[in-house]
Amino acid sequence: MKHLNKLFVALVMLAGFSSQAQDSNNPWAITFGVNAVDTRVSAASKLEDQFSQFFNAEDNWNILPSVSFLNVSKYVGSNFSFGVTGSINKITRYVLPRVGEGPYTVVNPGDKNYYAADAVINYSLMSMIKSKTIDPSIHIGGGYTWIGDEMHAGTLNAGLGLTYWFTDLVGLSWRSTYKQSFEDVREDMPSHMQHFLGLSFKFGGKDTDGDGIYDKDDACPLVAGLKQFNGCPDTDGDGITDASDSCPDVAGPAEFNGCPDTDGDGIADKDDACPDVAGLKSLGGCPDADGDGITDKSDKCPDVKGPKENAGCPWPDRDGDGVLDKDDKCPDVKGTVANNGCPEVSDEVMKRLNDYAKTILFDSGKSSFKAQTYPVLQAMVAILKEYPNSRFSLEGHTDSDGTDPSNQILSENRASAVKTYLTTEGGIDADRLTSIGFGESKPIDTNKTKAGKANNRRTEVKLVK
Known part of the structure; x- marks a missing residue:
């Protein structure tokens, strides 16, 4: 029993390598039972003889009549599990190689103790046969085996297995493993078969x-x-x-x-703003009697179509000019559609504006106004306010006295001065007015007389269409 400690040390080391991440219900399994060792494989001179007496337990198998092996394994995924097996036995039947065509001889080598520690990679075929109880498998692995005090070697293992699961957790397991010795002299450590029969218990599942x-x-x-x-x-x-x-x-x-869906309108009660009255899906399940897209409960005119912006009522047109109040820039005065509901600026109005503009007087050579001009500018403001949707251009002109560049600048400054007054003092929106100067380039009279020059020094108002 001196090698028993070696067995358990090997098992602990191998178990350390078997840890894998949990990947299945009841991933752990423990199997224990009896094992049998058959050395005939090594004694056979031909391949067919190695397995010819596979089940000859009476003559060839070494069986220890007690629990003689323990396997611990863990499922690692894709039908694979990895485990370690520790087994003990006593070799009382050792098959010697036969001489010529003579029979095989079975001898007792001296009741030698047998120990083995093996790593096993097992592949289950259960899913292939689509069974819930029959679990065939194949396995490979390797380990180390001791026989007596003098024989020990590593082995390369492969074999077949079969488990019958009585329940999800308990099964009867059979495994036969061929162990190929790594020793050059097979008599020192024979290649052999080892069979295992035991009970398997799965555990580790969590509910x-x-x-x-x-x-x-x-x-x-x-x-x-x-x-x-x-x-x-x-x-x-x-x-x-x-x-x-x-x-x-x-x-x-x-x-x-x-x-x-209480009201049966195809909208679940939790999403239905009117769960007890059938309505339209587009309106959250509420009705719309006039079909204007506004629910009856939010429609101030539920029987007459109207826009949402006016609470479901039609837009009014107070002045009756065909432009709705909401779009009418002059809702209380009849105008034209083209002018956004405001009256059009007539030729007569433009004549009045220009009559006033002609009387705008500036200080000589400057863009500042003479005192008598301010009432004129205020009169122009009053007219412009009557047409809040119209835009105008203010044009400045000079006579020919002075140089062209200076006259150009002067005309621009005077037109700009008129605009500034009309916007800052008169309250006219700046975006309704533009100013431009033409200098002496557009005379309307001769520049050879004093009267002609006076006519050429002028401010004109043009309607921007």
């Missing part, structure tokens, strides 16, 4: 809410639920899980995510 569905497969692991809903509850019993049910405490059809 936090106790509903019989493992957390891994439970869509609601913290709340007890129903199996048909992957562990999620359905409080109102309408066939929709609470997590997907917009009204989990009141039964309703799936088309409304579990919510009722």
Whole structure:
């Protein structure tokens, strides 16, 4: 038994390499039972002889009549599991190589103790055969084996297995493993077969809410639920899980995510602004008697179509000029559609403006006004205010005295001075007026007489259309 400590040290080391992330329900399994060692494989001179007496337990197998192996494994995903197996046995039957065509000889090598520690990579074929109880498998691995005090070697392992699961957690397991010795002299450590028969127990599954569905497969692991809903509850019993049910405490059809529709207008009560009266989906479930797109409860004129901006009532046209008050810049005075409901500026009005403009007097050579000009400017302001939607251009002109550049600047300054007064003092919107100077370039009379020059020094008003 001196190698027993070696066995357990090897098991601890191998178990350290078997840790993988949990990836399945009950990922851990432990199997224990009896094992049998058959050395005939090494003694056979031909491949077919190695397995010709595979089940000859009476002559070839070494069996210790007690629990003699322990396997611990963990599922690592994609039908693979990784585990370690520790086994003990006593070699009382050792098959010697036969001489010529003679029989195989079985001897007792001296009741040698047998110890083995093996790592096993197992692949389950259960999903392929689509069975819930029969679990065939293949495995590979490697380990180290001791026979007696003098024989020990590493082995490369491969084999087949079969487990019958009585329940989800308990099964009867059989595994046969061929162990190829790494030793050059096979008599020192023979290649051999080892068979295992035992009970397997799976564990490690977690069911936090106790509903019989493992957390891994439970869509609601913290709340007890129903199996048909992957562990999620359905409080109102309408066939929709609470997590997907917009009204989990009141039964309703799936088309409304579990919510009722009391008025039958195709809108769930929770989304229906008028749940007791059938209405239109576009209006949140409320009716619209006049069809103007405004719900009756918000429509001040529910029987007459009107825009939303006017609370569902038609827009008025107080002055009857065909331009609605909301668009009429002059809602109390008849105007034209072209002029936004305001009266058009007539030729007569323009003549009045220009008659006033001709009397605007400036200080000689300057853009400042003479005192008698201010009443004229105020009269112009009054006319401009009568046509708030019209735009005008103010044009300055000079006589020919002085140089062209100086006259150009002077005309611009005088036209600008008129605009400034009309906007700052008269309150006319600045965007309604523009100013421009033409200097002496557009005379309307001769510049050879004093009267002609006076006529050429003028301010004109033009309507901008």
